[in-house]
Amino acid sequence: MTITLNLTPDMELYLIQKAEQKGISVEDYTLEILTEYISNDDESKESILNSLRTSFQEAKAGKTKPVSQLWDWNVTVESIYNR
DSSP states (O other), rough: OOOOOOOOOHHHHHHHHHHHHHSSSHHHHHHHHHHHHHHHHHHHHHHHHHHHHHHHHHHHHOOOOOOTTTSSOOOOOOHTTTO
């Protein structure tokens, strides 16, 4: 797939400089950072899903705690409205 981007002069200069530092073309550098961005996003989503799975499994097994134990302080409805 070919993508055309309208970059600001600053963005273009940045990409050129970074690509030169790595000794690769601007196209290859752009593809590299785009691939890295997409990969990191997928890893973040997977991490969140794994955390949710674990939480659901713990809740299903009865390993739950009152919400008040999750915070260092107790928040009451009164304390929220009386600020």
